[in-house]
Amino acid sequence: MAVVPASLSGQDVGSFAYLTIKDRIPQILTKVIDTLHRHKSEFFEKHGEEGVEAEKKAISLLSKLRNELQTDKPIIPLVEKFVDTDIWNQYLEYQQSLLNESDGKSRWFYSPWLFVECYMYRRIHEAIIQSPPIDYFDVFKESKEQNFYESQESVIALCTHLQQLIKTIEDLDENQLKDEFFKLLQISLWGNKCDLSLSGGESSSQKTDALNSLEDLKPFILLNDMEHVWSLLSNCKKTREKASVTRVYIVLDNSGFELVTDLILANFLLSSELATEVHFYGKTIPWFVSDTTIHDFNWLIEQVKHGNHKWMSKCGADWEEYVKMGKWVYHDHIFWTLPHEYSAMPQVAPDLYAELQKAHLILFKGDLNYRKLTGDRKWEFSVPFHQALNGFHPAPLCTIRTLKAEIQVGLKPGQGEQLMASEPCWWTSGKYGIFQYDGPL
Ligand SMILES: O=P(O)(O)OC[C@H]1O[C@](O)(CO)[C@@H](O)[C@@H]1O
Ligand SMILES: [Mn+2]
Numbered sequence: 477m478a479v480v481p482a483s484l485s486g487q488d489v490g491s492f493a494y495l496t497i498k499d500r501i502p503q504i505l506t507k508v509i510d511t512l513h514r515h516k517s518e519f520f521e522k523h524g525e526e527g528v529e530a531e532k533k534a535i536s537l538l539s540k541l542r543n544e545l546q547t548d549k550p551i552i553p554l555v556e557k558f559v560d561t562d563i564w565n566q567y568l569e570y571q572q573s574l575l576n577e578s579d580g581k582s583r584w585f586y587s588p589w590l591f592v593e594c595y596m597y598r599r600i601h602e603a604i605i606q607s608p609p610i611d612y613f614d615v616f617k618e619s620k621e622q623n624f625y626e627s628q629e630s631v632i633a634l635c636t637h638l639q640q641l642i643k644t645i646e647d648l649d650e651n652q653l654k655d656e657f658f659k660l661l662q663i664s665l666w667g668n669k670c671d672l673s674l675s676g677g678e679s680s681s682q683k684t685d686a687l688n689s690l691e692d693l694k695p696f697i698l699l700n701d702m703e704h705v706w707s708l709l710s711n712c713k714k715t716r717e718k719a720s721v722t723r724v725y726i727v728l729d730n731s732g733f734e735l736v737t738d739l740i741l742a743n744f745l746l747s748s749e750l751a752t753e754v755h756f757y758g759k760t761i762p763w764f765v766s767d768t769t770i771h772d773f774n775w776l777i778e779q780v781k782h783g784n785h786k787w788m789s790k791c792g793a794d795w796e797e798y799v800k801m802g803k804w805v806y807h808d809h810i811f812w813t814l815p816h817e818y819s820a821m822p823q824v825a826p827d828l829y830a831e832l833q834k835a836h837l838i839l840f841k842g843d844l845n846y847r848k849l850t851g852d853r854k855w856e857f858s859v860p861f862h863q864a865l866n867g868f869h870p871a872p873l874c875t876i877r878t879l880k881a882e883i884q885v886g887l888k889p890g891q892g893e894q895l896m897a898s899e900p901c902w903w904t905s906g907k908y909g910i911f912q913y914d915g916p917l
Contacts, residue, residue, distance in 0.1 A: 478866055481854040483588035484847075484882060492882045492904045493589035497545070501596055504765060505542045508600060508615045509535050515613070523609045530607040537603035541596070550581035551595060556602045559760075560810045563824070564598060567591075567815055590852035593764075594815035601761045614762045620772055623670060623732030624779060626681030631736050632785045633685045634663065638740050639787040642747045650710070653748055658702050660741045661876065662690050665697070665909045667737030668729060668842050668878045670766075681733055693909075698879075698895075699886060701913035705837065705874050708915065709750040712836050716752075724751040725835040725871075727812070728758045729842030731772035736780070738841060739795055746803060754798075755805045755835070759813050764844055773806055807831075817851040819866035832870035837915075840873060843880040843906075849873075850883055857892030859885045861912050872915025879903045879910070886912055 486497040512535050519527030544552070553565045571582045571591055584592050605611045624631075641656055648656065663686050670681060712722040724745055726738055738756075745751035758768040777799070781792025798804035811825035822829045832838060840849060850864040862869075864885040884892060884903050895902040902908055 478863075480851060480866060483590065484852050484854060485587060485589050486585035486592070494585070497584055497589065497592060501593065502542055502546055505538060505545070505596075505600070509538050509542075511615050511618060512538070512613075519610055526609060530610045534603050534607040534610065537606060538600065541599050541603065545584050545596065548583050548585045550583050551587060551592065554598070554602055556606050558602070558605060560598075560814060563810075563814060564595075588852065590817070590847055591815045594813070597763050598761075598813065598815075614769065614771065616762045616765050617771075620731040620766055621775070623681045623730075623766065624736070624776060627670070627733035627736070628783075630686050630733060631780070632783070632788050633687060634736060634740050635780070635783070635785065635788040635791040637687055638743060639790055641744070645747055654706050654710070657706060657744065657748065657750065659687070659690060660737075660744050661702055661705070661911065662693070662697075663687065664734075664737040664741045664841070665876050665878065665911065666690075666693055667734035668876065668909070669906045670730060670733045686737070696908045697910065698884075698891070698908050699910040699912050701874060701911045704913040704915070704917060705911070708837055708872055709745075713750055721752045722750070722836050723753045723755060723834060725755045725757065725832065725838040727838065727840045727845055728756055728768045728773075729845065730766035731768040731776060732766060734766075734841070735768050735772065735776055739777070739780075740791070742804065743791065743794065743798075746798065751836075753803055753805065755807060757807050757809065757812060760808045760810050761813050763813050767844075770806055770808060816848070817866070818848045818868045819851060821868065821870075829870055835871040838871050838873040840875045841877070843877055846875050846877045846912075847881050847883060849875060850885055852881070852883060855883065855885045857884060857887040858889050861886040862914050865914055869914065872913070874911055874913045874915075877910055877912075878906045879908045880906050884910075 484491070484493045486494045488494055512531050516528060516531050519531050523530070543549075551568060551571075553568055554561045568582065571587055575582065579586070582591075600615065604613055604615065645653070666686055666689075709722065709724070716722060724742075726742060728735065728738060742754040742756075745754055756773065758770055758773055760769070762769060777792055777795045779792070780788055781796055783789050783792060795804070799806070809825065809828045811821060811828050814824065816824050821832075840846065849868065850861075851866055853864075855864050879902070882903055895908075
């Protein structure tokens with residue numbers, strides 16, 4: 477088994493992991509409790525007294541969770557029956573088995589950050605499913621929808637750009653097509669800045685026209701493997717037999733504006749024939765505040781279809797058609813909301829790993845995916861990405877990520893150290909981004 481460095485954790489006082497566990501996660505929990513308070517009358521209208529009792533129960537469970545976290549209590553097993561309860565509790569036992577006697581129990585400021593942060597979101601879900609009849613409620617729905625509503629101008633600009641592009645796409649030569657592809661990849665990258673867990677749930681919608689800021693943002697792309705992605709897909713297109721397929725998988729991140737940028741990119745992949753199918757992987761339960769669930773995916777396409785702008789509604793209608801025709805396929809799998817590093821997927825979710833092996837290219841959006849790809853460990857900056865993947869190679873893959881955690885590999889010698897010296901928050905502010913590819917060159 478390959479030697480891997482220690483995990484990021486709250487043991488490192490002052491680290492981004494520590495500050496997230498100490499400050500941001502309690503803030504997110506408080507916002508969830510406030511959201512439940514604000515829906516009290518809705519719960520009463522829908523469910524009567526039972527709904528109010530349920531709201532009270534969920535709030536008390538969440539307040540208990542917040543107290544456990546703030547007083548660094550031991551991590552306790554899940555108790556409510558759900559499809560992944562046993563897998564979670566096995567994982568808790570595994571984490572406990574890594575500790576020796578003197579370490580005591582797994583706890584918030586001691587265990588791996590990736591584990592405790594995922595556990596926190598899974599405990600929020602447990603509190604809700606323990607509180608029927610409001611056990612259907614998505615505590616993050618409002619903020620995901622608000623992010624979409626506040627980004628309307630940018631959404632209209634992107635839909636207009638795409639529809640104009642599609643009109644002329646047949647006349648573009650290779651280089652022009654590549655340039656357009658690179659523009660939409662960058663739009664999808666910077667769409668990842670709009671994530672609510674970094675902002676602690678505060679609004680982070682896209683207010684400016686993303687297209688016009690690409691040139692200014694280029695210096696903030698630290699690692700750029702877009703050429704590898706282009707050559708892989710353009711070769712697939714050139715060598716593809718008449719009836720065969722090119723499957724691009726997108727492991728989604730945030731709903732709202734970021735999801736629009738991903739669907740615009742997916743639309744272009746079909747229109748340019750760089751892909752013949754796009755498969756999307758979202759989250760089965762509400763996750764990391766803004767991550768996409770199937771409800772968010774369907775809701776957003778519906779909203780775009782009924783948008784009050786002709787090119788926006790044209791996009792929405794096309795997207796609905798792609799889903800109906802099976803050219804776009806949305807998949808749910810419980811693995812994406814487990815705490816495991818992706819290198820464990822072949823053992824934990826062999827069915828999913830086998831599915832990913834069918835892809836010609838997998839795009840992983842966002843920071844949490846990058847942390848799970850690299851195991852959220854303290855790798856040296858210049859360690860090759862292939863090594864940090866620690867055996868996770870289902871298919872050629874590329875991460876599209878803005879940096880929001882103290883982990884980055886594959887940098888040039890001295891590049892990380894230089895950024896550290898000039899801008900200490902370079903790897904946590906979301907200001908810098910990467911396209912990092914692993915696969916045949
Ligand atoms: O939505 P993204 O890009 O995965 O970002 C989520 C990231 O935001 C944070 O919540 C910020 O602390 C990280 O814990 C997490 O990796
Ligand atoms: Mn996210």
